[in-house]
Amino acid sequence: MASVDTTTNAGQLLAAASGGRRRRGDRVFSRMAVVSAVTILALLAGVAIFLLAEGAPALTASASELPGGESFVDYVAPLAFGTMLAAVFAAVVAVPLAVAAALFITHVAPPRIALTLGYLVDMLAAIPSIIYALWGVFVLGPAAVPVMEWLEGHLGFIPLFAGPASVTGRTMFVAGLVLAVMILPIVSAVAREAFALTPRRLQEGAQALGATRWEMIRMTVLPFGRSSIISGAMLGLGRALGETMAVTIILSVSGAVTFNLIGQANPSTIAANIALNFPESSGLAINALIATGLVLFAITLVTNMGARAIIARQDRE
Amino acid sequence: MESSAHSPVLAPAPSSRLAAGLGWRRRGVNTAMTVLIVGAFALAMIPLFSLIFEVAKRGIPGLSVEFFTEDARGVVGGGGAAHAIMGTLVITGVATVISVPIGIMAAIYLNEYGGDSRLRKALTFFVDVMTGIPSIVAGLFAYALFELFFGPGIRLGVMGSVALSLLMVPIVIRSAEEVLKIVPNHLREAAYALGTPKWKTIVKVVLPTAFAGLVTGVMIAIARIVGETAPLLVTTGVIDSMNTDPFNGRMQNLAVYAYNEYRSPGVMNQAAYDHAWAAALTLIAIVLLLNVAARLVYRRYKTEIR
Numbered sequence: 001m002a003s004v005d006t007t008t009n010a011g012q013l014l015a016a017a018s019g020g021r022r023r024r025g026d027r028v029f030s031r032m033a034v035v036s037a038v039t040i041l042a043l044l045a046g047v048a049i050f051l052l053a054e055g056a057p058a059l060t061a062s063a064s065e066l067p068g069g070e071s072f073v074d075y076v077a078p079l080a081f082g083t084m085l086a087a088v089f090a091a092v093v094a095v096p097l098a099v100a101a102a103l104f105i106t107h108v109a110p111p112r113i114a115l116t117l118g119y120l121v122d123m124l125a126a127i128p129s130i131i132y133a134l135w136g137v138f139v140l141g142p143a144a145v146p147v148m149e150w151l152e153g154h155l156g157f158i159p160l161f162a163g164p165a166s167v168t169g170r171t172m173f174v175a176g177l178v179l180a181v182m183i184l185p186i187v188s189a190v191a192r193e194a195f196a197l198t199p200r201r202l203q204e205g206a207q208a209l210g211a212t213r214w215e216m217i218r219m220t221v222l223p224f225g226r227s228s229i230i231s232g233a234m235l236g237l238g239r240a241l242g243e244t245m246a247v248t249i250i251l252s253v254s255g256a257v258t259f260n261l262i263g264q265a266n267p268s269t270i271a272a273n274i275a276l277n278f279p280e281s282s283g284l285a286i287n288a289l290i291a292t293g294l295v296l297f298a299i300t301l302v303t304n305m306g307a308r309a310i311i312a313r314q315d316r317e
Numbered sequence: 318m319e320s321s322a323h324s325p326v327l328a329p330a331p332s333s334r335l336a337a338g339l340g341w342r343r344r345g346v347n348t349a350m351t352v353l354i355v356g357a358f359a360l361a362m363i364p365l366f367s368l369i370f371e372v373a374k375r376g377i378p379g380l381s382v383e384f385f386t387e388d389a390r391g392v393v394g395g396g397g398a399a400h401a402i403m404g405t406l407v408i409t410g411v412a413t414v415i416s417v418p419i420g421i422m423a424a425i426y427l428n429e430y431g432g433d434s435r436l437r438k439a440l441t442f443f444v445d446v447m448t449g450i451p452s453i454v455a456g457l458f459a460y461a462l463f464e465l466f467f468g469p470g471i472r473l474g475v476m477g478s479v480a481l482s483l484l485m486v487p488i489v490i491r492s493a494e495e496v497l498k499i500v501p502n503h504l505r506e507a508a509y510a511l512g513t514p515k516w517k518t519i520v521k522v523v524l525p526t527a528f529a530g531l532v533t534g535v536m537i538a539i540a541r542i543v544g545e546t547a548p549l550l551v552t553t554g555v556i557d558s559m560n561t562d563p564f565n566g567r568m569q570n571l572a573v574y575a576y577n578e579y580r581s582p583g584v585m586n587q588a589a590y591d592h593a594w595a596a597a598l599t600l601i602a603i604v605l606l607l608n609v610a611a612r613l614v615y616r617r618y619k620t621e622i623r
Contacts (some may be wrong), residue, residue: 029516033430036422037440038488042444046452049484050461100357108354117358124365126577126604128544130572131597133580135368140377188361212347235449242451250577271453271547278551282470293457297450302447308400308442 047297049093055291057153058284067285076292077256082267083296085248086172087240089261091187092177094240095233097180098187105188105193107217118192133249136178141169141250148262162260169250175260178246183236190232194225227314234307238300244271270296321602369601376598379591390558398596400559401574404474405603408553408570409543411478411563412485417535420489427490428497429519447487456548463552470552474563477570480548485538492534496527529618536611544600545606546572571603572595 014288022317063071105117145167152163202220211219222229253276254266268276381397387395423440431437447598460479463471500523508518524531555577569577575596582589 023514025516025554026514029519030430033422033426034436036419037426037431037436040423040447040490041436041439041443043486044447044481046462047454047458050458050465054457054461097357097361098386100354101361104354104358108351109358120362120365123608124361126540126608127365127368128572128600128604129603130544130546130575131368132598133370134575134593135364135371137579139367139371151611174392181361184361184511188405212343214350215343216348217350243450244451244453245576248547266536271451274453274457275547275550276545279555286469290457290461291453297454300449300451300454301446304446307359308445 005146012095024207051290051294051297055294056287058291060285061284061287065284066288067281072288072291075288076270078255078267079270079273080206080290080299081257082172082253082296083241083269083271083299085259085261085267086176086179086269087237089172089176090183090240091233091237093177094180094184094236095187098184098232098236099191099229101184102188102191102195103217103221106192107213107221112308121185121188123185124181125189129182129243129245130249132178132182133245134247136174136250136300137170138252140178141171141174142168144171144174144177151262159259160261163262164264165314166252168252168264170266171262171264172251172266175247175250176261176265178250179240179243182243183239186239187229187236189233190235191225191229194223194228198224214285215256227310231307231310231314234310236252238303241303242271242296248275249270273314350478359587370580372594372597372601375591375594379595381596384592387542388557388559393425396557398571398574398592398599400556401569401596402567402599403559403561404553404556404574405543405570405572407561407563408474408477408481408549408568409539411475412481412542413535413539415482416476416485416489416538420486420494420538421531422595423486424490424493424497426524427494429515429523444487444490446493447483450483452480452484452545453479453547453551456551458483459548459552472552472558472567473513473565474553474568477549477553477568478563480546480552481542484545484548485542488538488541489534492537493531496530496534497523499530500526511598526620529615529620532618533611533615534605536614540604540607543570543603544572546576549573550576571600575600 011288058066058072061072063069063074064073066075068075101121105114105121109117145165148161148165148171151161151173152165155161156163173187202224203216206216206220220254247269248271251266251268251272253269253272254262254265256265257267258265274289274293278286281289320578350564382413384397384399385402386399387397388400389398422488423444427440428436431440456477460471462479463473463476467473504522504526505518509515513521549570550573553569553573554574556567556569560568573594578589579595
């Protein structure tokens with residue numbers, strides 16, 4: 001057997017030395033790899049180009065031609081407001097919980113079960129959005145009605161909870177909470193990675209000086225992970241901005257521009273507006289919806305690139 | 318470190334009485350924060366368990382043999398989701414066939430050929446950008462692309478697959494790149510020393526070593542897109558009957574099926590809601606199975622690298 005192997009290898013060596021077939025194989029294969037890489041860049045450029053091409057008719061059309069008889073800016077502005085409101089509310093709820101969950105897994109829970117707990121948090125990311133949406137409208141919504149009534153009664157002086165509280169639970173408050181659950185795993189994953197990388201000498205140094213666990217976390221782990229928390233929060237925000245189904249199903253929309261999270265009249269979001277109206281639209285209405293998609297693309301792009309820039313800067317340090 | 322700037326703990330206690338007081342407060346704060354952290358984690362887990370419990374509870378009544386074997390053409394309130402299950406398989410399958418070769422080849426480029434080239438840097442950056450594309454925007458892209466060739470209002474199964482590919486490719490690249498990175502260099506060098514051409518080294522040495530990791534990554538990527546709804550609403554449309562041809566006519570997957578049963582329940586409200594929950598339960602089962610299987614594959618088949 002061994003002798004056979006040696007001869008094949010010798011044969012390969014000869015083939016290699018003679019060039020010929022080997023070089024052609026290498027050329028073909030490396031070209032395939034380069035073509036794949038370029039295709040992906042072209043695909044991404046294609047997304048921007050096709051959306052621009054299909055959205056352009058709505059961007060240049062006059063107000064009277066567009067559905068609803070308002071200019072494109074007037075059409076997209078309340079939607080963009082609703083998108084930001086839902087996403088920011090979701091991020092405000094999710095980030096503290098995600099950071100705490102990451103701290104729990106990396107520094108509080110017994111190391112033996114930490115891996116399993118990590119899987120549990122990751123499972124939140126695996127569940128399809130349609131299921132979150134159904135859960136939100138059938139389970140969380142009704143359960144949140146008394147909470148929203150309490151908020152109206154006790155914190156009604158804050159414009160966010162001005163009320164009157166919805167009795168159906170199909171509010172920005174509930175949609176935002178569901179979005180928060182959906183983005184929690186990504187924020188938590190980024191934070192977890194950074195927390196786990198906190199240099200041991202810093203942690204042990206703090207403990208050697210008599211710091212309690214919380215003081216050790218506050219003085220070493222949190223400062224070390226600060227920029228990761230920020231970038232994770234922005235990644236989560238980007239995810240929430242583009243999330244469609246939860247808002248489409250849960251929110252009862254009216255086009256109102258209001259900060260009131262618990263009322264009956266809620267601003268829609270760009271993504272939900274597309275999902276709700278696209279199937280029944282035609283003509284210029286389609287172009288208008290695609291143009292709003294372009295706006296959403298731009299908003300999420302800026303958010304994500306900001307997050308990546310923070311991560312890149314931190315990696316350099 | 319800037320952390321040392323605010324560290325009252327490091328200052329020596331002026332007197333033992335004060336130190337004792339501080340100790341009590343510090344212990345209290347420590348306990349309070351620990352409770353808060355544990356509580357926050359528990360709070361974050363409530364939705365997961367509530368969701369799985371509710372989906373199981375509400376999904377089981379809708380499950381029947383009919384659900385898996387019948388489509389819903391011309392039936393009021395009854396019927397099954399066989400067409401949606403078939404749609405899920407076809408749409409996801411085509412998306413996988415598109416995404417996996419291109420994703421793995423791109424990862425090979427990044428890890429084996431890219432070096433320090435500008436193409437490599439651009440690709441790394443834009444793959445990050447791609448992971449952040451909202452799924453509905455991917456759907457709009459596929460629609461805009463196909464509308465150019467087939468005219469307005471076009472709905473095809475393959476359009477959904479193209480949209481899903483846009484979401485799947487970056488996941489495949491990321492995971493493939495990770496596993497190719499951990500294939501040790503001495504394996505490549507040994508192959509080169511034997512005169513093996515580079516492409517053959519990759520195909521016969523690098524890829525087999527990374528195989529388990531590659532399969533795991535692909536399975537996770539499939540699990541991520543199998544339950545997508547939004548991009549399919551604008552690309553594959555809605556249909557009641559069985560269609561297995563992605564290049565001809567409308568198609569829908571289980572997620573869109575669940576959405577439509579919820580959205581337009583017709584006269585028999587409860588039956589439609591039961592269908593929606595049964596579809597949700599089936600989807601969760603598929604996703605969880607894929608995730609568990611991915612981990613098992615990795616554990617069972619990973620190459621021990623020394």
